[in-house]
Every structure is written in C-alpha cells, then in structure tokens.
Amino acid sequence: MQDIVIIGGSFAGLAAAMQLGRARRRVIVLDTGLNRNRYAEAAHNFLGHDGTPPAELLHKARHQLQAYPSVKLVSARADSVSGEADAFQIETASGETIAGRRLIFSHGIVDDFPPIPGFAESWGKTVIHCPFCHGFEVAGKRWGLVYSSPMSLHATSLYGDWTDDISLFLDGHSLNAEERSRLEMRGIKIHDARLTAIEHDKGQLRSVLLADGAEIQLDALYAHPRNRPSADFHTQLGLATKETPTGIMLAVDDKGATSRPGIYAAGDLVSGMHSISFASASASLAAMGAQSSMLA
Structure with missing residues (x-):
C-alpha cells in the first residue's frame, strides 16, 4: 500500500x-x-x-x-x-x-472552448486568460476582452496597466447605461455583436469577426471560457x-x-x-x- x-x-x-x-x-x-x-x-x-x-x-x-x-x-x-x-x-x-x-x-x-472558429487554435498563444502570465509580451498593443461575467468589467481596469487600447466584446450580453457610460469615458471600445470567428496565422491573432459584419484588428484577445x-x-x-x-x-x-x-x-x-x-x-x-x- x-x-x-x-x-x-x-x-x-x-x-x-x-x-x-x-x-x-x-x-x-x-x-x-x-x-x-x-x-x-x-x-x-x-x-x-x-x-x-x-x-x-x-x-x-x-x-x-x-x-x-x-x-x-x-x-x-x-x-x-x-x-x-x-x-x-x-x-x-x-x-x-x-x-x-x-x-x-x-x-x-x-x-470548455466556445465553438468559435480559430479560438482553440489560438488558445495559449494570443487568445489568453491572464495578463500577469502573458500581458508583458503584448503590452501597448491592441487588446480585446470577451465578456463572460461582471468580473470582466473589473478586468478592463486591470488591463490598463498594460495597454490603453482595449475593446470589450459583449458577445450577446448586455450592459446597463451607467456601466456603458463609465467604460466609454475610460476609452473602452464596446462591441455588442456576437463573435463569429477569430482570424489568425498559426495561433497568432490578426482580427475577430462579429455577427454584424465588423472586423476588429487585435493583437491579443482575453477570454475566460x-x-x-x-x-x-x-x-x-x-x-x-x-x-x-x-x-x-x-x-x-x-x-x-x-x-x-x-x-x-x-x-x-x-x-x-x-x-x-x-x-x-x-x-x-x-x-x-x-x-x-x-x-x-
């Protein structure tokens, strides 16, 4: 034994x-x-x-x-x-x-990865979950964050230590007017439409595609599946x-x-x-x- x-x-x-x-x-x-x-x-x-x-x-x-x-x-x-x-x-x-x-x-x-084309292929490379683990390498670049819970709103403040170019993708979730106004006053770019695909080259993020037809250029996408x-x-x-x-x-x-x-x-x-x-x-x-x- x-x-x-x-x-x-x-x-x-x-x-x-x-x-x-x-x-x-x-x-x-x-x-x-x-x-x-x-x-x-x-x-x-x-x-x-x-x-x-x-x-x-x-x-x-x-x-x-x-x-x-x-x-x-x-x-x-x-x-x-x-x-x-x-x-x-x-x-x-x-x-x-x-x-x-x-x-x-x-x-x-x-x-449990969402069924978004390109998500799994980019996970751990440029689709990431922790700025302390991976943020230094992409500091000062274009960051995105997929909303997953109210904690995501805190994350937009935290990420400000690494970059001032942050896009928040609500991916079908909603924000009340007060929250939206507070984020926009801090320069956070808010996108309401759902993510439909991640464009990448062997895991290196190029952009994300949204259901409303928009394509947003990014260098890193933070997500919390x-x-x-x-x-x-x-x-x-x-x-x-x-x-x-x-x-x-x-x-x-x-x-x-x-x-x-x-x-x-x-x-x-x-x-x-x-x-x-x-x-x-x-x-x-x-x-x-x-x-x-x-x-x-």
Missing part, C-alpha cells in the same frame, strides 16, 4: 510528490500527460524559470524526482476512487487497482465544491484538506487564480497536510 496516491502529475502533483519524497513517504503519481498549459509556448512568473516552456519545466521536475526512491511516476489515468482514509482504492483505465492511505487530487481543470475539474472524483466521493466566475473548484482548508478525511487537493482544482506558482504553493501545503495526518 502507498502512503499517498497523487492523481495528476503536472506542476501541483510533482511539487507534492517532491515534498513527500524528501520525507521518504511511499508515493505514486498517476498522470495522463495533459497539463493544462501545454498550449503555451512559455511559462512566466515562476521564479528562476521565467520564459521556460512548460514541457521543459515538467521534464526537469520528473528527472529530479528520480533522486527519491520512494516516489514512483506512472503514466496512467485514474477512472474511479473509493474507500476511506487508510484504505483508498484507485482503479485505473487499464484495470489496475492501487491502494493508498491518503489521496492528493491535482488533476487540474479543463477549459467555462472550466471544470478534468475528472469527476469530486462527484464520486461527494466532495464539497465552491463556485467561481468560470466554474467550480474543490473546497479545501488551509492545508489542502477537502471535506472528506484523508483526501487533499491542490493546484487549479482549488483556486480561481491559475499559475504554476500558485499550483506549486498549494501542493506543498497539501503534501504537508497529508503527511501530518499520518503521524502517530
């Missing part, structure tokens, strides 16, 4: 595995290899590694984990989870059963969740503990703020929580 089974081997999962491996705990990490930021050419705001491709960071982390003999990395997909603390069972897609005393969920989230956990373990186990503007996340305490004893979670699953730094930090806390819970 493993001390801890970690489901998800991207940044959060590997950070938890390293901390537990250094504590000489028996750990197995199950990973599908589908890290959420695989679309991005470079990762930013990760101290000491700014501008490094995500795949390169993950490759190096996996190599470093080889120094810890109690940690095992397995390429596999977990299909179901059952049991309770000290007696969890994980069934993989290949039919293998793995037993563990504790669980750490770090399988992340998936984004709905997202969801990449597996339904929270449903299988009845774990408490919390709503975010773009989906749900697992509810955890300050040590990553979920609503069910023995189960911890980290990374994009537990935070509306998505970055490698936040994922790694939350994974370290979850690892500490899981380890502490097994002490006599």
Whole structure:
C-alpha cells in the first residue's frame, strides 16, 4: 500500500510528490500527460524559470524526482476512487487497482472552448486568460476582452496597466447605461455583436469577426471560457465544491484538506487564480497536510 496516491502529475502533483519524497513517504503519481498549459509556448512568473516552456519545466521536475526512491511516476489515468482514509482504492483505465492511505487530487481543470472558429487554435498563444502570465509580451498593443461575467468589467481596469487600447466584446450580453457610460469615458471600445470567428496565422491573432459584419484588428484577445475539474472524483466521493466566475473548484482548508478525511487537493482544482506558482504553493501545503495526518 502507498502512503499517498497523487492523481495528476503536472506542476501541483510533482511539487507534492517532491515534498513527500524528501520525507521518504511511499508515493505514486498517476498522470495522463495533459497539463493544462501545454498550449503555451512559455511559462512566466515562476521564479528562476521565467520564459521556460512548460514541457521543459515538467521534464526537469520528473528527472529530479528520480533522486527519491520512494516516489514512483506512472503514466496512467485514474477512472474511479473509493474507500476511506487508510484504505483508498484507485482503479485505473487499464484495470489496475492501487491502494493508498491518503489521496492528493491535482488533476487540474479543463477549459470548455466556445465553438468559435480559430479560438482553440489560438488558445495559449494570443487568445489568453491572464495578463500577469502573458500581458508583458503584448503590452501597448491592441487588446480585446470577451465578456463572460461582471468580473470582466473589473478586468478592463486591470488591463490598463498594460495597454490603453482595449475593446470589450459583449458577445450577446448586455450592459446597463451607467456601466456603458463609465467604460466609454475610460476609452473602452464596446462591441455588442456576437463573435463569429477569430482570424489568425498559426495561433497568432490578426482580427475577430462579429455577427454584424465588423472586423476588429487585435493583437491579443482575453477570454475566460467555462472550466471544470478534468475528472469527476469530486462527484464520486461527494466532495464539497465552491463556485467561481468560470466554474467550480474543490473546497479545501488551509492545508489542502477537502471535506472528506484523508483526501487533499491542490493546484487549479482549488483556486480561481491559475499559475504554476500558485499550483506549486498549494501542493506543498497539501503534501504537508497529508503527511501530518499520518503521524502517530
């Protein structure tokens, strides 16, 4: 039996595995290899590694984990989870059963892309979700934002730190007169019509096409598609969740503990703020929580 089974081997999962491996705990990490930021050419705001491709960071982390003999990395997909603390069972897609005393969920989230031609092809390149992650490279250029929730109105203020050329695409949503006037006074260009297509060259944005026939030239388009956990373990186990503007996340305490004893979670699953730094930090806390819970 493993001390801890970690489901998800991207940044959060590997950070938890390293901390537990250094504590000489028996750990197995199950990973599908589908890290959420695989679309991005470079990762930013990760101290000491700014501008490094995500795949390169993950490759190096996996190599470093080889120094810890109690940690095992397995390429596999977990299909179901059952049991309770000290007696969890994980069934993989290949039919293998793995037993563990504790669980750490770090399988992340998936984004449900809208059916707009060019959106998926440009995602992570010039159709992006975070100015802190990608804004510096397109600072001072023409930005667009697809309205997704009232938080989008706050985003137009935030983006002003990077550019003064901002277009807000309501995409069929409505604004009241007061909100519209306030935005226009700040120089925000508002477009009411729905987006119909994104014109791009291998993911490099050129313009967006609207249902009213307009074509708006842009260099970057910010969008926040709905997202969801990449597996339904929270449903299988009845774990408490919390709503975010773009989906749900697992509810955890300050040590990553979920609503069910023995189960911890980290990374994009537990935070509306998505970055490698936040994922790694939350994974370290979850690892500490899981380890502490097994002490006599």
